[in-house]
Amino acid sequence: MSVLLIDDDEINNFISIKLIKKALLNTEIMACLNGKFAIEQLSDIQRKDPEKMPDYILLDINMPIMNGWEFLDEYKRLNIDPQGKSKIYIISSSVFSNDINKAKSYPLVKDFISKPLNVEKIKELFEVRNHN
Numbered sequence: 001m002s003v004l005l006i007d008d009d010e011i012n013n014f015i016s017i018k019l020i021k022k023a024l025l026n027t028e029i030m031a032c033l034n035g036k037f038a039i040e041q042l043s044d045i046q047r048k049d050p051e052k053m054p055d056y057i058l059l060d061i062n063m064p065i066m067n068g069w070e071f072l073d074e075y076k077r078l079n080i081d082p083q084g085k086s087k088i089y090i091i092s093s094s095v096f097s098n099d100i101n102k103a104k105s106y107p108l109v110k111d112f113i114s115k116p117l118n119v120e121k122i123k124e125l126f127e128v129r130n131h132n
Contacts, residue, residue, distance in 0.1 A: 001126075002028040002052070006038045006071065007060035007091070016058070016091075016117050023122040030054070034063045035071030042080045053085045056126070058113075061092045061099060068092070072106050089113055089125065 003020060007013050013031045020027055032038035038057075045052050061068035068090060075081070075088075090103040093115040103112040113121060 001026070001056075002030070002054040003056045003058060004038065004042070004054040004086070005029060005031040005058045006035060006063070006068070007031070007058070008033050008063040009060070012060075012115070019117055019119055019122055023119045024126055035059075035066030035068065035074070037065075038071060039066070039074050039078070039080070042075070042086075043078060046080050050083065050085075053081055053083075055086065057086050057088045058091045059088055059109075061090060061094055061103075069102070072108055076108060091115055091117060 001024065005013055005016055005020075007016070010033070013033075017029050017031065020029055030041065032041060042053070059068045059071060066074070072088070087110050088108050089110055090099075090112045091114075092099060092103075092112070094100075095114065100112045103109050111125075113125065
């Protein structure tokens with residue numbers, strides 16, 4: 001299983017990666033510090049080897065250069081994952097209901113998960129989804 005983490009907070013990424021590895025063995029994790037870099041990486045994977053698209057994308061909203069909403073718009077515009085292999089989850093410390101509602105308005109977004117992540121949230125996220 002592979003996960004792409006898109007978050008500009010390096011400390012947060014470090015912790016999230018540790019938690020994901022603890023919760024899920026044999027998980028490949030890539031981290032990108034902004035949406036633009038993630039779009040470039042994903043476009044590259046799609047071009048070279050679409051089978052290697054991540055199973056899950058955990059996306060932060062507030063980032064410099066390209067935020068989570070801009071990432072989603074660009075992801076859709078470029079049709080980066082025509083097979084729909086990657087499941088996108090917004091992970092955010094935002095508690096604004098308009099952010100949560102906006103996340104739900106994107107058909108690409110499976111769910112909104114509030115930070116901080118913990119092992120329980122990660123297990124729940126991936127276990128629930130693995131049965132689909």
